[in-house]
Amino acid sequence: MDLTVVLTGRAPYAFTIVLLLIGLYGMMAKQNLMKKLFGMNIFQGAIILFFIVHAYKTGASVPVLDDALGTDPTRYVNPIPHGLMLTAIVVSVATTGVALALLIRIYRSYGTIDEVELLERLRKDESR
């Protein structure tokens, strides 16, 4: 099967949904806080993919004005989703940074980032 047919059809959207579900599963089911963070990143990645796939057009060029192609908008890929997703990637990096900083602080004060152990130690804190 021709690859472009697969890439421009519904397959990427199905893949996005699978990624979203993997991300949600990671955030809800994993005990390790680091793995929850991975789940969150996968979830964000899936959304970025969704926007980028939507912007794709068969046979279109990069959105830089080209004399050979003229000003026909159908000949260029929509640049707005790419621009938006650049911002979303920056946001996601910043969020990951804050999350990692928090994880370091949690690990320093409790010596674990496993949710079950953490809850146990939190309870011990309370009874003290």
Added chain:
Amino acid sequence: MAVLPESNLPVIITLLLLFGALLTIAAGLVRREFAWPVAFTTLVLVLVDALIQLATIVQGGPLRHTLGGWAAPIGIEYVVDGLGAFVVTVIAAVAVVVGMYARSAVRRENPDQEVAFLGMLLTLLLGLTGMVLTGDLFNLYVFYEISSLAGYSLLAVGDRKAPVAAFRYLILGTTGASFYLLGIGFLYTLTGSLNMADVARLVPALQGNPGLPVALALIIVGVGLKMALFPLHGWLADAYTHASSTSTAIVAPIMTKVSAFVLLRLLFFVFGVDLVANILPAGTIVAWLSAAGIVVMSLMSIAQRDVKRMLAYSSVAQLGYIGLGIGLANPWALTGAVLHILNHATMKCCLFLVTGSVAMQTRRTSVAEYAGLGRAMPWTFASFSLAALAMVGLPPTNGFFSKWYLLLGTIRAGSWPLVAIVAASSLLTAVYFFRLLESIYTAPMTAGGDAPEGESGFFVLAPTIVLGVGVIVLGLCNSWFVTQILQPSLPDALRLPGM
């Protein structure tokens, strides 16, 4: 589409806060004592600008600002109507009051982080005011994340457990933002536009398109998570309880309220009243979830032993009122909801400031330990009592009027179970506040914590008293707010008759 007059007032707020945050940190690097004056000056200037903006809009109608001269819908624009200007003024006013409190509180509670803390405080306000001012859906997402990131770091400052609670909030908050972004993605795919006014124009033609309910549902879940709409409130109680008192006092009154305002804006101004009712019973779902939240969270508040935790749960219950008003979508309920954004901000801010000042003076935090403190700190607890009475909803405090409008709204909607819930919830609120007030004023002092040495210092006490008096003043002035600001900026279908 009428072209609104161009004005620089909205963007000045954003710029002041952005450069104020950077200057605060720069000044703090030179000398730690320089940080607070810079931050506080910025907050006062923002309030002045917000008041000028509000006055301009009350007289001359909505304003806009096209960023960089790129006309909408291609460029990003800020659009401020009476409602938006009102919410921005509430944010700025609460920020000035908490900014004053922050002077001595931050130095006592987390001296090592003072400079960064004040910088983050301004960044949080930058995000929150931006969420209200912007007229662009993606720009809203960026401000949403700016305010969230600042919020996570502010709430992570506090006791040993604060980072754990903040991490949980970060995971849930980012999921919420991602859901919102996905909803915007659907909307963009359908309409090809991100400008709110433009989308509002294009959306009615799409009725019946299966993508529209999906977009609406994703946006409601996304904003609902940040708004702590029951049952998406899981992050809130821990985050508020373990954070430092300044963080809670700024985050609790306004962050969830701004999200409620965003929900209102998206439902009624972007999707439109009719569409929301037709494509998905979104309003009904939000209303009933909020009603369930009011009851369950009020009961949870009664069960709490820690005062701050009790107030956190009560926050979710009070947000239920706002959600209920938005969900019912009739003029009375919506007026109540918007009025409650202001009212709850003042009273909850006052209550959290009191818990902070009590914790600093006496290290007392639980309901039992508050016994007998009323005589030791009379002014602090006078404000606390006023705010508590407003929470219960006794006239002439401001809490009475928003609940009154909400009650009228539920009666107009003809939904008797909801009428019963709104009425009964006042009783539940009375249970946990009167229990506390009784022990504060009548019971003998307990042994836990230090014996109070008297009132807190000026910078802690003054904001508390301002808010306590504000609760009464806002109650007496409420009709001015309703007739002059709220009614003119609501969509025609949602205006009170005769306005």
